[in-house]
Amino acid sequence: MQLNTIPSITPVRIRGATAGFIFLVILAFLPVLYKEFSYTHTWQFYIQEGQKSSGINNHVPFYRNGFIQIEGQTPIVHSPSVVELNDGNLLAVWYGGTREGVKDVAIYRSIWNRQTGEWTGDSILTGPSDTGEDLGRYIRKVGNPVLLKDVDGKIWLFYVSASVGAWSGSTVNVRTSIDNGLHWSEARRLVTSPFLNLSTLVRGAPFLYNDGSIGLPVYHEFLIKFGELLRLRTDGTIMDKVRISGDGTSLQPSVVPLDSKRGIAFLRCNSSSTSRVLSSFTDDGGRSWSEVGKLPLPNPDSSVMGIRTRDGSLLLAFNNSYKNRDNMSLARSVDDGQTWEVVHVFDDRGYVNDGNRKEFSYPFWIHTRDDMIHLVYTWNRKRIRHIYFNSSWLEGL
């Protein structure tokens, strides 16, 4: 009796289990496969054309320099970034504290009033404690903030944080503001590496794609150094990740779209033997990148930043030295990065009172709607330099 019943029960049980398995497989795979196959994205850079304003900005050469933050507010400051707000004012951010990488280092902000030409309202935007609270984890240090305004006027702040170790253990976080930087969303962490999410840092200026998505140049420092491009959806989630370079010595990419498909990435060189600004090209909107090449411009292992002016020429802010960061120079290319000419020195070499060399580093610039170019950079790690000029001044160089 027992022998007869066992074979009749077993197949029914197996079929039941298999049916349950099939149900779960459909439940798991169908929605995500449908989403994946119904979703496409094009690789077309967003190029802002025109918008030149009338008035003195375009006809009379204009050049002005100054500083952003109050001197001595924090013992060290570094790595500034700037964005044009919806009202035409500027928002600048940088990190400052007693020394780099310690717990009291925070991201500071200041607002530049377009009418008065003055920076006011220096205050802490975020630090390790509130970032850690938002992320539900311990955060030891923060740094390298960069800003972007999207097509809807939303301001994006990307910055790195680390829980332990050096900067190579960093991850990228994002906050957004819909009211010109008055209030910010909770910090959200971008997961960009399968190995404990270690070592993705941001420094280059983010840019936009035609569909409103964001291109965020980042770099990897753990074991091997290389640049990457993250593509983020309009809700800030990661859509794709592309490697810019894989030679092990290039980092901190600054991506400049040339047209909807072509673009150039400038990279800092971490090799003592090369010591030149590195570059890579794309002709498919950043989906793939050429082998890294050397530009005829020196690089003392320091961040560089490129920008495209409305007349189509390329500008590069860089340290014109093989060894030191003791000058901040301007190079220009009128043939999409093939040849370069050093046309100006913003800050020159010199010594401070204690005998140490001055340091001018980590440039970041934007082209505003009134056709002004605003450049900010670290000035001797004590202050943030702010220089702005118009096209007429540039044409006269």
Place this chain on the structure above:
Amino acid sequence: MISIFLSRAYPIFCYFSLIASFTMIIINRKWNSVGLRIVLPAISFTILFIPVRGLYLYKYFYGVFGNLSITSVILLLSFLVKNISNNINISNNRQVPSGREKSAILYSVAVAGLILYPTSLGFLPVDLYRLGYHPRFLLILILCLTILAWMVSLRFAAMLPVIAVIAFNLNILESENLWDYLVDPFIVFYAWGWVIYSLVKTDKKEIMQDNEYP
């Protein structure tokens, strides 16, 4: 709503299962106490909420190591359940996971880690981690392997990726990359160690057999 709750609770769940499993291994070696095994989960859970400089202990773990993969958490939980109940059985008196299933899972994880980490960390020019953000090809591959595993009666092994993909749909981890739901460095290193140990053990056995029967 459920997804937000699960994503907030998941780190606690990860480190609860990890700490409880580690302490279970120690208990198993030192003491054979049923009572300890039962109170162990409660102790492990409490440890996570010890305040250290104003932060719960688990937040330090989470800060440094991030989330564990779904695969890791399920394996750790199955280990815990097995040890607490001492011998949990399902139909056909099969242990969960069986030795064959454990081999299949760990060999798969070892291979996944072997192709994922060298490529994503820059040792090779391609980046396979990228496939996890747009996982259409990865999903098809996993689906095929899942069905294959079920067909050869590796049911537990077949269910692991299914649960991982369901978790991926619900955005339970902070990552938007499918790879992070499938593997993490902890399980990859464990799998590599286990595979090497198994291969060495097999080699030794074969050598001994060769010596016995020349």
